[in-house]
Amino acid sequence: MSLSKEIKDLQMMEQNTVLLLIGKTGSGKSATGNIIFNDRVFESEMRSSSVTRVCQKHTGSVSNRSVTVIDTQDFIFSTHTEFDSDSELKKALELCSPGAHVILLFLSLGTFTEQEMDFISWFEQKFGAEALRFTLVLFTHADQRHMRTLAEMIRANPQLSGFISRCGQRYHEFNIKAAANRRQVTELMEKIDRLVTENTNSRYTLEMMKETERRREEEKRREKERKEREHQMILDTVKRETEIRVRREYEEEKERREEERRETELQITLERVRIETEMRVRREYVAGKREKARLFTWMDVHEGFFYWRISINCRSFDRDFLEIDVEESVYPFIFS
Structure with missing residues (x-):
């Protein structure tokens, strides 16, 4: 092993990588978090109603490095009454303090409908263009893609293809039914490490989201005046x-x-x-x-x-x- 590789591995061990999980109900956020830690640290069930009612945070060791995962509820299609998505989203980013290295955006291959595109639109509007350089799209339920490759499915949907392009072509396929397959976790962490390195260890912060909100309100004001x-x-x-x-x-x-x-x-x-x-x-x-x-x-x-x-x-x-x-x-x- 070269000296530079040893130094890099040591830095990775000392650094705590913060992952923010964002996705719809049933997209497999909690299950993926459990697979990453190889332990049942988040409540998870395969059903249409959301199991995660509040943001959850867990820190553990993954492939000899410290990883913190913030599991979140469905911010756009939640069925819970008295749910304030803006308030809960800010709480999630506060749990990431000082910020998230990577935003894992979950899309389900098994139920890829117009709702998924609405969710993508909400994400871009809410998080802003700045968030895309921290985003890695995670396609779950890979067992339901019916013999087509993931690349073929992406190319077949111009809106999805455009979004993946805006995210720097960063995406990963994950089979939550193959929990014992640690290789898919290793490959995911390698992509996460590359993204952290590309961004020179910078993070997506709550202040970035607030700035996006300010710009959006300013655009609304200007549009109203126009x-x-x-x-x-x-x-x-x-x-x-x-x-x-x-x-x-x-x-x-x-x-x-x-x-x-x-x-x-x-x-x-x-x-x-x-x-x-x-x-x-x-x-x-x-x-x-x-x-x-x-x-x-x-x-x-x-x-x-x-x-x-x-x-x-x-x-x-x-x-x-x-x-x-x-x-x-x-x-x-x-x-x-």
Whole structure:
């Protein structure tokens, strides 16, 4: 054995590796914890309702190193009443103090449904992108994958494949029914050791989760403000367009009424002129001692001007009816 290998092994023995187990009810968290320690340290049963009601912590020796495992309840699909997932999750991270070296995210191959994808979405939202570099996906119930390889199952699901990629392609297959198979535990611990080394012994902490919450609340606030601005812009646009339409309709109505008023005034003026003209012509006729005269008037237009034309039918003492155009009695008007 080389000196560097001996030093590394000694460091591993002195270091306590903290593992945080996260998964749905029935995914095998507690059973896996028992297999890792090769002892029944966590209460575990294969059933649909959650056995783990509170976070549990156990520290023991695994492959000549100190390992602490924090077993947790189902934070998203818990059936327990009065369960505060946020509060319990913070308690779990406090048990990891000063933080978890590795987050083992449990997914069951036997019941991989839409719920699993909802669970993954919840995990990414709650823990944040920073948590992915500490995450190792553990596929349990490997005996139920029906002859397909795990890699084939991952490739067949684009959402799952994308999540595994965001976790740095770190995943492991675990058969909880083969508890006596220590090789799968050794392989799991080797992957855990590599991840701890890659992260230079850094940890995922409660403060990281709080920072994720702060960013999420800030994003919600900004999104709310953005929607309020968009809503206000729509209201302002509708108000402006309504004002323009009402103003246009008002001006059109005002113009229509003004046009009607001008036409009415013009008709009154023309009628007055007609009457005055008839009366003047009649006076002239009477003054000229003409008898049995008949006066006709009508309106004519010439070069944009309106004229009253006047025709007098009269009978002299020695002639039949005679029509005379009285051109000097014409009154011009122009319309604007």
